[in-house]
Amino acid sequence: MHNRFGMENSVDRITEFLSEIQMTSLNLLVFSKILLPEVSSSGSLNSDSSERKLRVAARNFSISMIDQFSGFSELNTSAAGKTGIIFCLTMVSENGENSGLICFLESGQNFGFSSEENISEDEILDSANGYKLYFATVSRKLSFSYESRTFSLYDSEKTLEEELNKPEPDFSDYVIVMDSQPYKYDFAQNLKEAMDGANVNSILVESSVVVMNLLGFHNGRIWCGGGGVGLKGEKTLQELPCFDPFIFSISENDKSEPFKIDKSIRVHEDGIEEISEALIFGIRGFMYEISCSKVILGLSGGIDSAVVAALLVEALGSENVLGVMMPSYCTSDASNRDAECLAANLGIETLSLPITEILSLFDSILVSALNEPLGGLTVENLQSRLRGNMLMALANQLNGIVVCTGNKSEKMTGYCTLYGDTCGAFAPLGDLFKTRVYELAEYINRRREVIPEDIIRKMPSAELRPGQLDIQSLPSYDILDDILELYLNSGENIKSFEESEYDEAIVAHVAGLIDSARFKARQSPPVILLS
Numbered sequence: 001m002h003n004r005f006g007m008e009n010s011v012d013r014i015t016e017f018l019s020e021i022q023m024t025s026l027n028l029l030v031f032s033k034i035l036l037p038e039v040s041s042s043g044s045l046n047s048d049s050s051e052r053k054l055r056v057a058a059r060n061f062s063i064s065m066i067d068q069f070s071g072f073s074e075l076n077t078s079a080a081g082k083t084g085i086i087f088c089l090t091m092v093s094e095n096g097e098n099s100g101l102i103c104f105l106e107s108g109q110n111f112g113f114s115s116e117e118n119i120s121e122d123e124i125l126d127s128a129n130g131y132k133l134y135f136a137t138v139s140r141k142l143s144f145s146y147e148s149r150t151f152s153l154y155d156s157e158k159t160l161e162e163e164l165n166k167p168e169p170d171f172s173d174y175v176i177v178m179d180s181q182p183y184k185y186d187f188a189q190n191l192k193e194a195m196d197g198a199n200v201n202s203i204l205v206e207s208s209v210v211v212m213n214l215l216g217f218h219n220g221r222i223w224c225g226g227g228g229v230g231l232k233g234e235k236t237l238q239e240l241p242c243f244d245p246f247i248f249s250i251s252e253n254d255k256s257e258p259f260k261i262d263k264s265i266r267v268h269e270d271g272i273e274e275i276s277e278a279l280i281f282g283i284r285g286f287m288y289e290i291s292c293s294k295v296i297l298g299l300s301g302g303i304d305s306a307v308v309a310a311l312l313v314e315a316l317g318s319e320n321v322l323g324v325m326m327p328s329y330c331t332s333d334a335s336n337r338d339a340e341c342l343a344a345n346l347g348i349e350t351l352s353l354p355i356t357e358i359l360s361l362f363d364s365i366l367v368s369a370l371n372e373p374l375g376g377l378t379v380e381n382l383q384s385r386l387r388g389n390m391l392m393a394l395a396n397q398l399n400g401i402v403v404c405t406g407n408k409s410e411k412m413t414g415y416c417t418l419y420g421d422t423c424g425a426f427a428p429l430g431d432l433f434k435t436r437v438y439e440l441a442e443y444i445n446r447r448r449e450v451i452p453e454d455i456i457r458k459m460p461s462a463e464l465r466p467g468q469l470d471i472q473s474l475p476s477y478d479i480l481d482d483i484l485e486l487y488l489n490s491g492e493n494i495k496s497f498e499e500s501e502y503d504e505a506i507v508a509h510v511a512g513l514i515d516s517a518r519f520k521a522r523q524s525p526p527v528i529l530l531s
Helices: 006-020 047-075 157-166 187-197 200-205 273-290 302-317 333-346 356-370 376-398 408-413 434-444 453-457 475-490 495-499 504-516 518-522
Strands: 026-032 086-094 097-108 112-114 120-126 131-137 142-147 149-154 174-179 207-213 215-218 221-230 238-242 245-250 257-260 295-298 321-325 349-352
Touching: 006 238, 026 295, 047 086, 047 097, 047 131, 086 215, 097 245, 149 157, 157 200, 157 349, 187 200, 187 207, 187 238, 187 273, 200 207, 200 221, 207 238, 215 273, 221 273, 238 273, 273 302, 273 434, 295 302, 295 376, 302 321, 302 333, 302 453, 321 333, 321 376, 333 349, 333 434, 333 453, 408 434, 408 475, 408 518, 434 453, 434 475, 475 504, 504 518
Parallel strands: 026 086, 149 174, 174 207, 295 321, 321 349
Antiparallel strands: 026 245, 086 097, 097 131, 112 142, 120 131, 142 149, 207 221, 215 221, 221 238, 245 257
16 A cells, blocks of 8 residues: 655655546546645644645645656647646644645646636746646635536535535536545445435436545544545445545546546445554554654564554554564463564564563562562553563664554553553554454454464453453453443443443443543553544
8 A cells, every 4th residue: 555645645646547547638637635744733723824834735736746747748749738637735733623725727728717716826837838726725615617517616515415405506517525524433434424414416417426535644633535426317426445545537538438537446345444444544644744664562462462563564564563572470471472473474573572580670679678578560560661661762772663552442441551551652552442453353364364363362461460361350341342432422421321231330340440540541642543
């Protein structure tokens, strides 16, 4: 999979698309909305400064595209100087607010705008071919024409639905919706339901329709693209894939197929596949934002670190992943073997750094100072914190980052060690319940055994004391995750939370864990948001 972030990589995808289609005269190319993390803000968006940043980015983006078109136009002189391009660049603030700029790049043929539209004209970018750039802010509905065709561009399905509800809706030859819905579980299905709710299919009687969602990553939030496309006269929209740029061209010279769609990527088949792609996309997005490629993680022989390691390899390549095994006297031989087998299957480099001697040294220093033996929980957490120190030291030395392998179930209940296994630059599984982690492991193994079956089948354990099992401190994860999800879906309403089908004592125990763990959750590393 390609890296799909920023202007440079978007231009690369455009180049690929141009090589796949037959360039004909009077083509109009439309690109999905592109989120630019390089110009996004860490605060709230100021309209003037935001638009200035986006205009500069749009000029640079346009110049890069003109360079690409020059090469392809030489192969087809009828296309030279006669291709219109529409693209939308977007920036996002820390709180998720977004600001977008619709850009129209023309040469030879002109876009037509009504006097009511607030369109600003930029300088000619290429005197040889006369490329000219126009800007319009993304605001509800924008109408324009290109050659003999009319277009209506909407900023969301909701705005389109409002148009449909008018006594006499006004539709053009082509209806384009450029939405900005952030990713959540089952995004493709939810977007389809939103389009059905807006009755988008009914527009196909009069117009061809394209619905395109924003694509990008910023501050843990994913915008995954996707949408639908349909020609006038068809019954329903064809679903578009998520997590990749979508590009289509319109040509009047090819009546049999006026739409040419980027078909190099496929639609996801099920929910767990979509989650896997979202996490891989999010990992790449996070690493792109911080300009880093090297990651370090602890390999315990457990399910969480195994799944994270597999996702990191898929996202970044095995050469950029270092797995570190840090066994103590509590670590079983089976866990050591499982971690080694996983690393071999993934083809990643590993280090083995036993911590038993260091643990003994800490124990003797503290016992001498306190004049009393260390308690069980102290020794357990000390192991986790020693491992965290090891990983952070390696990250400093190797110019990489530590990736936290914790999951949402542990985070919500506090079943983790602050400054120990919670350390890391980000936590890919931090918004994924433990039961979903197991589903993801099964999905990763769908073609070949990447994660050893023993890791998936054995009882989960932190192995911080001999014979320790998670179930000694928590309900089984299938019950725990149901209760946690109920708690979140109820808006953290304790009364509805307590009216669940589960035993009152179990529910009270989980509620107590959540309340006492809030301070840990606030100090946990950022996550890739999936819910």
